[in-house]
Amino acid sequence: MYAQMVKSTGQGVKSLDEMEPQERAFQERINAGEKIEPKDWMPAGYRKNLIRQIGQHAHSEIVGQLPEGNWITRAPTLERKAILLAKVQDEAGHGLYLYCAAETLGVSRDELTEDLLSGKMKYSSIFNYPTLTWADMGAVGWLVDGAAIMNQVPLQRTSYGPYARAMVRICKEESFHQRQGYDIMMKMAQGTPAQKRMAQDALNRFWYPSLMMFGPSDADSVHSAQSMAWKIKMNTNDELRQKFVDQTVPQAEYLGLTVPDETLEWNDDKGGYDFAEPDWSEFFDVIKGNGPCNVERLAARNKAWDDGKWVREGLLAHAEKRASKKVAAE
Amino acid sequence: MSAPNSAYPDIPEAQPEKPKRHEWPLWEIFIRGQHGMSHRHVGSLHAPDAEMAIKNARDVYTRRNEGVSIWAVEARHIAASSPGDKGPFYEPSESKVYRHPTFFDIPDEVGAM
Numbered sequence A: 001m002y003a004q005m006v007k008s009t010g011q012g013v014k015s016l017d018e019m020e021p022q023e024r025a026f027q028e029r030i031n032a033g034e035k036i037e038p039k040d041w042m043p044a045g046y047r048k049n050l051i052r053q054i055g056q057h058a059h060s061e062i063v064g065q066l067p068e069g070n071w072i073t074r075a076p077t078l079e080r081k082a083i084l085l086a087k088v089q090d091e092a093g094h095g096l097y098l099y100c101a102a103e104t105l106g107v108s109r110d111e112l113t114e115d116l117l118s119g120k121m122k123y124s125s126i127f128n129y130p131t132l133t134w135a136d137m138g139a140v141g142w143l144v145d146g147a148a149i150m151n152q153v154p155l156q157r158t159s160y161g162p163y164a165r166a167m168v169r170i171c172k173e174e175s176f177h178q179r180q181g182y183d184i185m186m187k188m189a190q191g192t193p194a195q196k197r198m199a200q201d202a203l204n205r206f207w208y209p210s211l212m213m214f215g216p217s218d219a220d221s222v223h224s225a226q227s228m229a230w231k232i233k234m235n236t237n238d239e240l241r242q243k244f245v246d247q248t249v250p251q252a253e254y255l256g257l258t259v260p261d262e263t264l265e266w267n268d269d270k271g272g273y274d275f276a277e278p279d280w281s282e283f284f285d286v287i288k289g290n291g292p293c294n295v296e297r298l299a300a301r302n303k304a305w306d307d308g309k310w311v312r313e314g315l316l317a318h319a320e321k322r323a324s325k326k327v328a329a330e
Numbered sequence B: 001m002s003a004p005n006s007a008y009p010d011i012p013e014a015q016p017e018k019p020k021r022h023e024w025p026l027w028e029i030f031i032r033g034q035h036g037m038s039h040r041h042v043g044s045l046h047a048p049d050a051e052m053a054i055k056n057a058r059d060v061y062t063r064r065n066e067g068v069s070i071w072a073v074e075a076r077h078i079a080a081s082s083p084g085d086k087g088p089f090y091e092p093s094e095s096k097v098y099r100h101p102t103f104f105d106i107p108d109e110v111g112a113m
C-alpha cells in the first residue's frame, strides 16, 4: 500500500501465554480494542514497526505530490488547475499529519526526511511511474487514491491512537481526491475519440501499478501476522486488492473503458472478480530503485530540501534573535 | 505520583545518543470550530515561531472552514499526567456516585428537574 512490505520482528506471533506480563497486558488492551497512546508502554518492536510504517506512509504522501504537481501548470482549465492544486496541497497535509503521528513515537520529522532523501526509507512504488497525459490525473485520482482509500479506511481503527486519528482526517479528504479523478475520467471518456483513447491509455498504464500498491500476497507472511496481531495492519494485501478490483471494474464499465486484463471474469462462487496478478518482478525492481522515475523523484525531493535549507535556517535564526531580544527587554 | 512531564514519550531506546538537532520546534494546535465550542486539539506542526505556527495551522488545519480561532502551544510547554497513574490518580472520583444527578430519585409528580 502506501506502506508496502514493512518488516516486523520476523519472529512470528507469540501467544498470550508466551508473553511477559507487561507485553501480555499490552496485547490484551489491543485485543479489547483499546487505543495505545504515545506515553503508554509498548514493545520495542511495535514502536519500531510503527515508525517504519507511518514514516513510509508519510513519505508516500509527500513524493506522491510530484506526479500530479507535474500537471498543475498545464491543467486544461483554471477550475481544473485550482482543483488539482487543492488536491496536491491536501497530500502535503497528509504527509504532515503522518510525520506528526510518527513523532509521537520518539523520532523527529527531519530525521525521517533525511532517511527518505538518502534512500534508506521507502515510499510507495506507485509514485515511480510517470504521468504522461492529462488523463493520468484522472487515473491517479480514481485508481491511486482509490487504492489508498481501501487501505486507509480500515486503518482508522488501528491500535495506535495518533495514527488512527491521522487516518480519520486523511480519509475525510481522500474522497474528494478520488471523485475529482473520476470526474476527469468521465470528461475524457465522453470526449472526442482522441480524449477517449487517452483515458484508455491512462487506465492501461495505471491498472497493474495500482494493484501492486497493495503489495505481494502476504497470507503466509510472519511480518504481516505480527502487524495484524498488533492491529497496525487490518487486512491482508489480497483482501484489499480483491475489494479494490470488485469496486473498480464496474466504474471502468460505466466509463466505457476496458480493464487491461483478458482473464478478468466475475466469479459467482466467491462473489468477486477473478483477475490477473501484476508482474511482481517489475514491482521488486521498482522497489529496488529501478522504476521509470525513481531517480527523478528522489532528486526532486533532495533538491527541494537543499534549496529550502537557507529558508529553514534563516527563519530559525530570526525567531531566536527575536526571542533573545524579548528576554533582554524583560 | 510522578512529576508532570511532557506529552511525548521519553524513551531512551528510541534515542540512542542522538546528536542534538537544530530543528524548528513542534507546536500543538488547538482550534475552535464554527459553533462556539471550546478549542480542541487537532494535531501538531513545526514552525520557527508562534506567528508562523498560527499561519501554518491556518493552512493545514482550516482548509475546509474547520475553525474560527487558533491556539498554538509549543509542545515542550505542555505538562502531561503520566499513564502509569491512571488507576490511583482518578480513583477518588470513582466512589462518589452522588456527584451524578441520576443518584437521586425524584418523584414524577415533581415534574422536570
Ligand SMILES: [Fe+2]
Binding pocket: A061, A090, A091, A094, A170, A174
Ligand atoms: Fe493522501
Ligand SMILES: [Fe+2]
Binding pocket: A061, A064, A091, A144, A145, A148
Ligand atoms: Fe494520495
Ligand SMILES: [Fe+2]
Binding pocket: A091, A145, A174, A177
Ligand atoms: Fe489523496
